[in-house]
Amino acid sequence: MTAVLILFMFVAFVGIDFLVRTSLRRMRENRERQAREAVLNTAIRLDFTHEAKSLKRVAVPNPKARILAVDDESVVLDSFRRILVLEGFSVDTVEHGPEALGLVQRNDYDFVFTDLKMPDMDGVEVVKAVKHLRPDVDVVVITGYGSIETAVQTLQHGACEYVQKPFTADELGDFAKKLLIKREARLEAARRPNVRMVSPEMAEVVPATEFCVPGGAFLSPGHAWVRIEPEGQVRIGIDDFVRKALGTVKEIELPERGKTVKAGETLFTLKGATGTVHVAAPLSGRIEHDNAGLKSDPGELIRSPYDRGWVCLLTPSDLATELSALKIGKPVIDWYQEEITRLRTANGPQGAGPLDWTAFEQQFLGADVHAKA
Incomplete structure (x- = not known):
């Protein structure tokens, strides 16, 4: 009996709620129509x-x-x-x-x-x-x-x-x-921004109004790309999202060779005219090599982000586990469109004003702030 009563009360509540909402909607529509009249x-x-x-x-x-x-x-x-x-x-x-x-x-x-x-x-x-x-x-x-x-x-x-x-x-x-x-x-x-997948060298000729992601490479939530080399090591750099957001890189602080890093810790640092950002390591492992040419010509990061602008070579320590946190293929394009829309919203109408690098790092790069010291 109690269950039937509860059911009856629930049905009555739903019915009354529907009638009230319908009445309010009709009243609002009538007011709007009268105002338009x-x-x-x-x-x-x-x-x-x-x-x-x-x-x-x-x-x-x-x-x-x-x-x-x-x-x-x-x-x-x-x-x-x-x-x-x-x-x-x-x-x-x-x-x-x-x-x-x-x-x-x-x-x-x-x-x-x-x-x-x-x-x-x-x-x-x-x-x-x-x-x-x-x-x-x-x-x-x-x-x-x-x-x-x-x-x-x-x-x-x-x-x-x-x-x-x-x-x-x-x-x-x-x-x-x-x-x-x-x-x-x-x-x-x-x-919706136009995003397409390209070979590494083609990023140099993609129009400024479009975004590109590297075919055959993984992308981290912190916008670092990862390409697995034949020997099992991984090559790492910044993606087109970071390239277009920052615009100019004046200096790069490369990772130390032989150093062991954990995923999420700062891997390298980019310095520009309006600030500094720390790019998080997409994977854990040991730094084997760096692109020393970027010290004298950091502009290669912007000109050729997926090819000559690579940053470092790393031997991963837990590739099988950590790779699942990275994206590749079609999901990257969908995610990119969401990120670009989010950046445009954060940076104001028509990208008004210079980019706040500190805010950009916090919202998009995900570097571990405790690992910067």
């Missing part, structure tokens, strides 16, 4: 002729996107404004193609909707011009049933989609939401 009714009476003769603008707070619509039929534009504003979009409308192009040059829009058949400038011309002026803007063609073939052809000129008229409020609202989802997915994909 008020903005719509007010904005439609405002004068924007100083920007464009036929311009009508409705800007809602926190819009989902900014849309510009151009059509020579005012009734179509009235529908666009009302439907899309109530859906949470800010909407500008004009009746002539040249007006639309002027606005595109002066404002930031996410979408431009253009009618296909207009007297002074047709939709094909608008599509071409908008994509020339603002390639980042998504252009949508408005077409009637008899112009589908031409609308499809506009896709070759850069239009991303077309919508048929007449349309219902639900049809246009759903269409706009799907467009927004596609745009956000595309922008997110474009923001």
Whole structure:
């Protein structure tokens, strides 16, 4: 009996919670709709002729996107404004193609909707011009049933989609939401850094806008690469992530030959114009050899990180166990993209300001601070 009562109370709680959440969501949506209605009714009476003769603008707070619509039929534009504003979009409308192009040059829009058949400038011309002026803007063609073939052809000129008229409020609202989802997915994909796997010598010719990882080598969480040599020793250096983050290395403190290090301890130190970073040993073992040429020319670390810029040769003491903590192949690329995104976030918008080497070391290199003394 007690178990049944507990089950009943649980079901009742879940049901009440669902009803409360649903009610609150509907209340919030109703408030937002009422606020948009008020903005719509007010904005439609405002004068924007100083920007464009036929311009009508409705800007809602926190819009989902900014849309510009151009059509020579005012009734179509009235529908666009009302439907899309109530859906949470800010909407500008004009009746002539040249007006639309002027606005595109002066404002930031996410979408431009253009009618296909207009007297002074047709939709094909608008599509071409908008994509020339603002390639980042998504252009949508408005077409009637008899112009589908031409609308499809506009896709070759850069239009991303077309919508048929007449349309219902639900049809246009759903269409706009799907467009927004596609745009956000595309922008997110474009923001993801391009990372590719290369042979050691090819790192020298990879564009500065791309990142590369060494094929056939392992990478440590502290961004040191490890390549297993035929004799069983391992060659170690810095990866492209460190190379691009630091930019310039003025001096390197090489590891001492014959010294034994543990994974995670400082292996070598890089000095630059704005600070010093310690690179952690990716594996435990004995230092057998170092790249002495880096003392006189540390720039090789930057020019050729996976080839001539190697740092040291180490005989591992527990390779079988410690190798599992390193990455190789496709997982490296996925991890790199996450690390690059994290670095961009840490370094501010557009990489504002010089890189804080101390913070970079703490967040990305993982050297054991107790081993630096």
